Every structure is written in C-alpha cells, then in structure tokens.
Amino acid sequence: xxxxxxxxxxxxxxxxxxxxxxxxxxxxxxxxxxxxxxxxxxxxxxxxxxxxxxxxxxxxxxxxxxxxxxxxxxxxxxxxxxxxxxxxxxxxxxxxxxxxxxxxxxxxxxxxxxxxxxxxxxxxxxxxxxxxxxxxxxxxxxxxxxxxxxxxxxxxxxxxxxxxxxxxxxxxxxxxxxxxxxxxxxxxxxxxxxxxxxxxxxxxxxxxxxxxxxxxxxxxxxxxxxxxxxxxxxxxxxxxxxxxxxxxxxxxxxxxxxxxxxxxxxxxxxxxxxxxxxxxxxxxxxxxxxxxxxxxxxxxxxxxxxxxxxxxxxxxxxxxxxxxxxxxxxxxxxxxxxxxxxxxxxxxxxxxxxxxxxxxxxxxxxxxxxxxxxxxxxxxxxxxxxxxxxxxxxxxxxxxxxxxxxxxxxxxxxxxxxxxxxxxxxxxxxxxxxxxxxxxxxxxxxxxxxxxxxxxxxxxxxxxxxxxxxxxxxxxxxxxxxxxxxxxxxxxxxxxxxxxxxxxxxxxxxxxxxxxxxxxxxxxxxxxxxxxxxxxxxxxxxxxxxxxxxxxxxxxxxxxxxxxxxxxxxxxxxxxxxxxxxxxxxxx
Amino acid sequence: xxxxxxxxxxxxxxxxxxxxxxxxxxxxxxxxxxxxxxxxxxxxxxxxxxxxxxxxxxxxxxxxxxxxxxxxxxxxxxxxxxxxxxxxxxxxxxxxxxxxxxxxxxxxxxxxxxxxxxxxxxxxxxxxxxxxxxxxxxxxxxxxxxxxxxxxxxxxxxxxxxxxxxxxxxxxxxxxxxxxxxxxxxxxxxxxxxxxxxxxxxxxxxxxxxxxxxxxxxxxxxxxxxxxxxxxxxxxxxxxxxxxxxxxxxxxxxxxxxxxxxxxxxxxxxxxxxxxxxxxxxxxxxxxxxxxxxxxxxxxxxxxxxxxxxxxxxxxxxxxxxxxx
Numbered sequence: 001x002x003x004x005x006x007x008x009x010x011x012x013x014x015x016x017x018x019x020x021x022x023x024x025x026x027x028x029x030x031x032x033x034x035x036x037x038x039x040x041x042x043x044x045x046x047x048x049x050x051x052x053x054x055x056x057x058x059x060x061x062x063x064x065x066x067x068x069x070x071x072x073x074x075x076x077x078x079x080x081x082x083x084x085x086x087x088x089x090x091x092x093x094x095x096x097x098x099x100x101x102x103x104x105x106x107x108x109x110x111x112x113x114x115x116x117x118x119x120x121x122x123x124x125x126x127x128x129x130x131x132x133x134x135x136x137x138x139x140x141x142x143x144x145x146x147x148x149x150x151x152x153x154x155x156x157x158x159x160x161x162x163x164x165x166x167x168x169x170x171x172x173x174x175x176x177x178x179x180x181x182x183x184x185x186x187x188x189x190x191x192x193x194x195x196x197x198x199x200x201x202x203x204x205x206x207x208x209x210x211x212x213x214x215x216x217x218x219x220x221x222x223x224x225x226x227x228x229x230x231x232x233x234x235x236x237x238x239x240x241x242x243x244x245x246x247x248x249x250x251x252x253x254x255x256x257x258x259x260x261x262x263x264x265x266x267x268x269x270x271x272x273x274x275x276x277x278x279x280x281x282x283x284x285x286x287x288x289x290x291x292x293x294x295x296x297x298x299x300x301x302x303x304x305x306x307x308x309x310x311x312x313x314x315x316x317x318x319x320x321x322x323x324x325x326x327x328x329x330x331x332x333x334x335x336x337x338x339x340x341x342x343x344x345x346x347x348x349x350x351x352x353x354x355x356x357x358x359x360x361x362x363x364x365x366x367x368x369x370x371x372x373x374x375x376x377x378x379x380x381x382x383x384x385x386x387x388x389x390x391x392x393x394x395x396x397x398x399x400x401x402x403x404x405x406x407x408x409x410x411x412x413x414x415x416x417x418x419x420x421x422x423x424x425x426x427x428x429x430x431x432x433x434x435x436x437x438x439x440x441x442x443x444x445x446x447x448x449x450x451x452x453x454x455x456x457x458x459x460x461x462x463x464x465x466x467x468x469x470x471x472x473x474x475x476x477x478x479x480x481x482x483x484x485x486x487x488x489x490x491x492x493x494x495x496x497x498x499x500x501x502x503x504x505x506x507x508x509x510x511x512x513x514x515x516x517x518x519x520x521x522x523x524x525x526x527x528x529x530x531x532x533x534x535x536x537x538x539x540x541x542x543x544x545x546x547x548x549x550x551x552x553x554x555x556x557x558x559x560x561x562x563x564x565x566x567x568x569x570x571x572x573x574x575x576x577x578x579x580x581x582x583x584x585x586x587x588x
Numbered sequence: 589x590x591x592x593x594x595x596x597x598x599x600x601x602x603x604x605x606x607x608x609x610x611x612x613x614x615x616x617x618x619x620x621x622x623x624x625x626x627x628x629x630x631x632x633x634x635x636x637x638x639x640x641x642x643x644x645x646x647x648x649x650x651x652x653x654x655x656x657x658x659x660x661x662x663x664x665x666x667x668x669x670x671x672x673x674x675x676x677x678x679x680x681x682x683x684x685x686x687x688x689x690x691x692x693x694x695x696x697x698x699x700x701x702x703x704x705x706x707x708x709x710x711x712x713x714x715x716x717x718x719x720x721x722x723x724x725x726x727x728x729x730x731x732x733x734x735x736x737x738x739x740x741x742x743x744x745x746x747x748x749x750x751x752x753x754x755x756x757x758x759x760x761x762x763x764x765x766x767x768x769x770x771x772x773x774x775x776x777x778x779x780x781x782x783x784x785x786x787x788x789x790x791x792x793x794x795x796x797x798x799x800x801x802x803x804x805x806x807x808x809x810x811x812x813x814x815x816x817x818x819x820x821x822x823x824x825x826x827x828x829x830x831x832x833x834x835x836x837x838x839x840x841x842x843x844x845x846x847x848x849x850x851x852x853x854x855x856x857x858x859x860x861x862x863x864x865x866x867x868x869x870x871x872x873x874x875x876x877x878x879x880x881x882x883x884x885x886x887x888x889x890x891x892x893x894x895x896x897x898x899x900x901x902x903x904x905x906x907x908x909x910x911x912x913x
Contacts, residue, residue, distance in 0.1 A: 016630060017626075024633045028636065138659075153658075157660070254857070317749075320768050321743060321747055321767050321855060391659070539871065543856065543871070544681075546857075547858075550855070550857035573680075
C-alpha cells in the first residue's frame with residue numbers, strides 16, 4: 001500500500017507521473033484495435049528458384065521434359081489480394097522465413113500479375129475465431145475460405161459480395177464444367193435465389209471415404225484369408241489377439257464417424273450412418289418417408305457388434321478417450337491391425353508404419369459385409385466449402401481470382417499436355433531446388449523441402465483452395481495409373497522420378513481403389529439445406545446421440561434400452577427434424 | 589490476530605483521511621486533492637481500465653437481446669427481448685449442465701481450499717526449514733502448468749492402461765473408469781484440480797499462520813495445552829476466517845467450473861455428468877458463430893456469480909462475523 005506521508009520524499013513527483021502515464025498507455029494500447037499486420041511484398045524472386053523448371057537446369061544436364069504454361073491474363077499494374085494464411089508452414093527451408101518468398105507465389109505474380117498478401121495467419125478453430133472477429137469488426141480480408149456450415153453466417157447478413165455477374169462473364173467453360181456449376185450440390189450453400197455469393201470448392205470428393213486396411217503380414221502369420229463378413233472380421237481380430245500380435249486389433253475412436261480412423265464401414269454394413277462430425281444420414285423407410293438411420297433397427301445391430309468387440313477386448317477399452325490423432329499413434333506403433341482410413345493414408349500413416357516396421361504389409365480390402373451381403377460407407381460429403389469476397393471489394397480482385405482459377409484448372413486438367421507434374425501432389429508446383437534437383441550425374445533427386453510442396457501454394461485463394469472440385473484428384477490419379485502400366489521408355493525423366501516414390505505408387509493404388517469401390521457409398525437421402533428449425537435442435541440432438549452410442553458400445557447403457565433411446569431422440573427435437581426433412585422430401 | 593487483508597487496508601485508508609470534520613465536502617475535497625493529488629494520478633490508470641475494460645463492454649451485453657447481424661452491428665440488429673434466453677433455457681440439456689457446473693465447482697472450491705488449509709497446517713508444523721521450503725515449492729509448481737499438460741499427464745495415469753489402474757489391477761482390485769465412467773468423472777475433475785492447486789492455495793494460509801501471536805501459543809503451552817490442543821483451539825480458529833474469505837472469493841466464480849480442464853479430459857460419453865456451461869457454450873455457441881447464445885450464458889453467469897458472492901458474504905457474516913465488504 002502506498003502511504004503518501006510516510007513515503008514522501010522517497011518517490012519523486014516525476015516518478016508518480018511516469019508510473020501513471022506508463023500504466024495509462026499500457027491500458028489504452030490494450031484497448032486499441034490491433035494494427036493490420038503488414039505483409040511483405042510478394043514479388044522478390046527466391047534465390048536459386050527458376051521460373052521455368054527443368055530446362056534452365058544445371059549446366060550440362062539436359063532433360064527430355066519441357067513444361068509449359070497455359071496462356072494467362074496478365075494484370076499490369078499487379079492486382080493485390082489480402083487473404084488469411086495458414087500458420088502451419090514449415091519455414092525451415094524458406095529464405096528469411098518469408099512465406100511469400102516461394103516459387104508458387106512468384107509464379108502467379110510473374111505469370112498473371114496477381115500478388116497475394118497475408119492478412120493474418122491462423123489455423124483450425126483459431127482461424128474461424130479470427131474470421132468471426134473480422135466479421136463483427138468489419139475488417140474482413142479481401143477474400144477468404146469458409147467451411148460449409150459457416151457460409152450462411154457471412155452470406156445472410158450481407159457481409160460478402162454477390163459475384164454472379166463477374167463469375168458468369170469470367171469463368172471459363174472448363175471451370176464451370178469441372179465445378180459442376182450451377183447444379184452440383186457443392187454450390188448449394190453459396191446460392192440464394194439463383195445468385196451466387198462465393199466460389200464453391202471441394203478439395204477431394206473421396207477425401208473422407210473410409211477404406212478398409214488390414215495388416216496382411218499378420219493375416220499371413222495366423223494363416224487366414226482376408227475377412228469379408230462382419231463375423232469373419234470378428235474371427236480375424238480374435239486370431240490377431242490370440243496370436244499375441246495385437247492387444248486391441250480393431251481401431252475405433254471416440255468420434256465414431258469421422259475423417260480418419262472412422263467406424264462408418266461397421267455401421268454401413270447395416271445400412272446406417274450415425275452422427276459424427278456431421279449429422280447422421282437419412283434413409284428411405286418402407287412407408288416411403290425418410291427416417292433417421294441412427295434410430296432404425298440396423299443401428300442396434302451395429303451397436304451390438306461394437307459392444308461385443310468392446311467386451312471381448314477387440315477394441316481399445318480407452319477408445320472413448322482417444323481422438324483421431326491418438327488412434328493414429330496406436331496404428332503407427334503397430335498396435336492395431338484393422339483400420340478404416342481414407343486413401344491418403346497411403347503417403348501418411350501407412351508410410352509412417354512402414355518406416356517403423358519394415359516387415360509390415362498393409363492391404364486394402366472391401367469393407368465388412370452385413371446381413372444383406374453388402375458393404376457400406378459414409379463417403380465424402382459433397383457440401384462445398386467456399387471462397388468468399390468481402391462486401392465492397394474491388395471487382396478486379398474477384399475477376400483476378402476467377403482468372404487464376406481458369407488458368408490453374410486448365411493446367412490441372414491438361415497437366416500431361418503442359419507437362420506440369422507438380423499436379424501429382426494436388427495443385428503444387430514442381431520446382432527445381434524445392435521438390436527436386438539434379439545430382440552430379442544429372443539424375444533427378446528429391447529437392448530441399450521433402451513434402452513441403454504440399455503447403456507451399458495452399459493459400460493461393462484462386463489456386464489450390466478455390467480451383468478444386470469433387471473429382472479433382474481423379475484427373476491426376478487415373479492418368480498416373482496409366483503411366484504405371486506404360487513402357488518406361490515412353491516416360492520422360494520427371495514422370496519416372498515421380499513414379500519412383502513408393503508413397504506415390506501407394507497413393508495411385510489406394511486412390512484408384514477408392515474410385516472403384518464408390519458403389520459402397522451410402523447415399524444420404526436428405527440433400528436439402530438445414531432449415532432454422534433444424535439448426536435449433538441439431539446440436540443438442542447430435543450430442544445426445546453421440547453420448548448414447550458411446551454408452552451402448554461400452555455397456556454403460558444396456559442395448560435393451562435402444563428403443564427407449566429412439567423414442568427419446570424423437571422427443572428431444574428429433575420429431576421436428578424428421579418433419580422438416582420429410583417436408584423437404586415432399587417438395588422434391 | 590489473524591492476517592486480515594481487508595482491515596489492514598481500511599486502517600491505511602483511514603490514515604489517509606483528512607482530520608478536519610467541520611468543513612463542507614467541497615473544502616474537504618479540495619484539501620484532500622491538494623494533499624494527495626499524486627495518489628489520485630496513480631488512480632487514473634485504474635479508472636481508465638474500469639471505464640474501457642469493465643463498463644464499456646456492458647454495452648455489448650445487449651447482444652443477448654437481439655438477433656445479431658454482424659454487418660449492421662448491434663444497433664442495426666433486430667431486438668428480440670428475452671427470446672434468446674428462452675431458447676437457451678428450453679434446451680433439454682441445460683438443467684443437467686447447470687447442475688454439473690454447480691456440483692463440480694462447489695466440490696472444487698471446498699476441497700481445494702480444505703486441502704490447501706490442511707497442507708498449510710502440516711507445513712507449519714514441520715521443523716526443518718529446508719524441507720519446508722522444498723515441499724512448499726514443489727507442491728506449488730503444478731499451479732503454473734496449463735491444463736493441456738496436466739490433462740495429458742492425467743490421461744497417461746488414469747486410463748485403463750494407466751499406472752493407477754495397473755496398480756489396482758495388480759492388487760486384485762477392479763479397474764476404475766476415471767476418465768470413462770460418468771459417475772466417477774466429476775470426482776476425477778475435482779481431485780485433479782485439487783492436485784494441481786492445493787500447493788498454491790496453501791500460500792495464503794501460510795501467510796495467515798505467520799500472524800498468530802507466539803505469546804498466545806506459549807501461554808497455552810504453559811497452561812498445559814499439548815500440540816493437538818494448541819492446533820485445535822488456537823491455530824485453526826485464527827486461520828478459519830481466511831478459509832471462509834477464500835471460499836467467499838471462490839463463489840464469485842461459482843459458474844466457472846474449469847473450461848480448459850473439462851475440455852481436455854471429457855468426451856461425448858461423459859456429457860451427462862461432465863459437461864459444464866463453458867464447454868457447452870463453446871460447442872453450441874462459438875463453434876457455430878452463435879454470438880447471442882454465448883452472450884446470454886455469459887450474462888446469466890455474471891448475475892448468478894453476483895448473487896452467489898453476495899449470499900456467501902452474508903452467510904460468512906452470520907457464521908464467522910467476518911465480511912469481505
């Protein structure tokens with residue numbers, strides 16, 4: 001405590017004034033709106049990176065590979081676009097930690113005169129917190145990407161531009177065709193009365209499709225064939241356990257139906273897709289109406305199977321404390337032998353597993369078959385994300401982004417013609433010194449940033465983010481499957497280099513399996529937009545369902561109470577949901 | 589007398605009061621101002637803080653009464669009265685969540701403070717000064733860890749393959765679902781919080797213990813009081829008001845049952861007993877951009893917190909004749 005009398009003479013007047021001023025300034029500085037982070041200029045070239053790959057290579061090395069670019073619209077003076085960036089870059093090989101100093105940004109600046117600037121950097125939940133702050137404060141970046149469920153939050157209050165006229169005039173026929181404009185369901189959320197308020201995109205229409213992966217080396221050890229029915233899966237898992245290969249052979253995690261280590265093929269075998277990150281699926285009932293699959297009798301059968309696996313110790317007793325990341329750790333540690341994962345596991349955790357256990361061998365098999373002899377999986381939601389433009393943005397910026405999209409989609413679709421092999425890793429460049437380089441003998445070797453090409457161009461709003469469409473990877477992986485069959489003499493050095501990578505070989509294999517097994521995907525019969533009444537009851541209903549499902553699986557709630565659960569679900573708002581969905585169905 | 593932050597503050601305040609009592613308020617103020625203007629200058633930052641960071645945000649609490657349109661701002665949004673409140677409180681889960689929040693929070697307030705109190709008594713009775721300092725420092729360290737770290741530690745200790753359950757298993761006892769059984773989970777929350785905070789909460793009790801008049805203890809010893817009698821009849825009663833003081837303070841955050849902790853440790857199977865207001869608002873409100881819902885719950889929390897702290901203060905006055913204000 002200050003005591004002025006006792007302390008008089010100890011603190012000088014100027015000290016009082018100084019302390020007071022400093023504190024006032026500190027508080028006011030805290031109140032002041034945060035200054036926009038200044039973005040470095042994008043135009044400076046990176047030392048060592050060349051714009052035209054391959055041919056201007058190390059003296060003496062000649063290549064049979066001649067990449068070219070599609071014709072481009074070039075803006076002069078350049079168009080500058082401020083966009084939010086991901087924070088998860090690997091800066092280790094980038095000069096001065098400058099994200100913009102990478103060849104993807106240089107390429108778009110020099111070819112088209114489009115300069116990206118960093119509004120701010122964030123990922124995941126923090127990304128949307130920043131956007132919501134910007135929305136409330138009126139400081140949105142020029143263009144930004146938004147996930148499907150939040151598009152309405154920007155469109156409905158009028159925070160973003162109607163881009164219909166510019167889109168119609170600027171988007172090429174190829175762009176419109178590939179993006180399925182205007183009929184594909186990815187456009188649903190940005191469309192209001194026939195006008196569009198953003199560019200819909202979908203990175204990969206098979207990106208969440210769960211494939212069934214099994215440890216072939218373990219199958220060989222126990223001398224069994226690949227399982228097909230649910231009963232056979234149970235038998236194989238028991239054999240793995242009894243042989244001491246795995247304590248808990250089947251991987252399941254707390255989020256049940258999710259983007260990685262999902263259990264949707266187990267439910268799908270019974271024709272049911274329950275809620276996970278998304279609401280569960282709707283199915284056609286015998287009386288012709290739509291019913292929520294999670295409360296149908298098939299769901300009880302699937303839960304019975306999962307409960308028996310839990311009690312017999314075939315799934316980890318701690319699975320309700322494990323998310324996708326922890327399930328992944330278990331898999332890489334060689335603790336699980338039957339997992340359900342998307343195709344991209346080929347270059348992700350399957351590669352990690354092979355690195356840790358050279359003897360491991362994973363095979364992709366059809367999903368488990370249920371009582372009617374069919375496999376089923378949730379597939380990938382075809383609700384699109386979107387690139388939105390803040391209200392009042394310069395029309396030139398919208399036009400520039402669409403032009404960039406035309407350019408990149410042309411390059412992606414006709415990548416063999418342009419020999420733009422960066423497209424094999426989904427919209428990246430393929431730059432000397434980055435993804436590849438020459439060695440002393442003029443052979444192509446991996447470049448400085450292994451794997452770094454993936455993130456380098458991801459925040460180009462008109463690039464990877466915006467240009468993608470549901471069948472985006474099909475255009476690369478189907479033609480790469482042809483390369484693998486072709487006579488190696490007919491391939492150029494870049495193609496051979498790419499095919500040498502075992503991760504790429506597996507990507508091609510797994511992706512094509514995902515394409516070939518598309519008929520396993522269960523169709524959600526409700527394809528409409530959620531009404532306000534649905535949005536009011538949905539969050540509680542999804543929580544209620546997830547809790548009940550986990551309790552049924554662990555036995556905390558007896559399966560005899562399933563009908564009671566179904567009745568409670570209807571009572572808690574499920575009836576409203578059902579009525580709204582059937583009203584939509586009747587209107588079709 | 590026990591260490592009493594409030595009355596010592598009051599004594600110092602009264603020392604600052606001018607002596608004259610006959611002059612009117614204007615001259616009193618002028619006099620005080622002249623005498624203490626430098627102190628008023630030091631008050632300025634606090635006033636600014638109060639104005640900008642405490643009073644100004646009240647304007648935005650009106651978000652709870654509108655259908656918020658971020659583009660038109662608060663003034664342009666449609667006024668809906670108590671509709672948002674009705675929407676929140678007619679949700680089927682809400683009563684359950686309020687109950688969980690209150691139980692977990694009350695459990696934490698009492699058990700953390702009791703543990704800190706008991707721990708301070710034990711430390712106080714320890715003879716070796718080095719050992720005393722060592723134990724005190726080590727036990728206070730977890731307070732400075734974030735819940736992400738402590739939560740990960742708890743996960744590795746308390747799952748069915750964790751060290752605790754393996755020990756129980758080897759002793760032939762049943763495993764306990766600390767992080768999976770919905771009836772056990774609230775206790776896991778309370779006791780993990782206690783483990784993290786008891787060392788820190790002991791600090792204030794140790795300060796209170798140093799205020800005990802040694803003459804009193806010596807006199808009691810002369811009169812034949814043993815260690816136990818001195819503890820029970822002198823030490824505990826003098827420190828008890830501090831305990832009440834801390835509990836009353838704790839009531840201000842009655843509806844804050846520990847967002848980070850629950851978020852790190854819970855899972856959907858534990859919603860029925862582990863979901864608290866903050867995690868619910870996080871899932872329902874912020875993740876889905878429902879600013880109104882978050883504001884409604886925040887406002888209700890403030891009102892309930894205010895009522896709780898006033899009642900606790902009143903009860904404390906009745907019980908121990910000791911009020912904070």
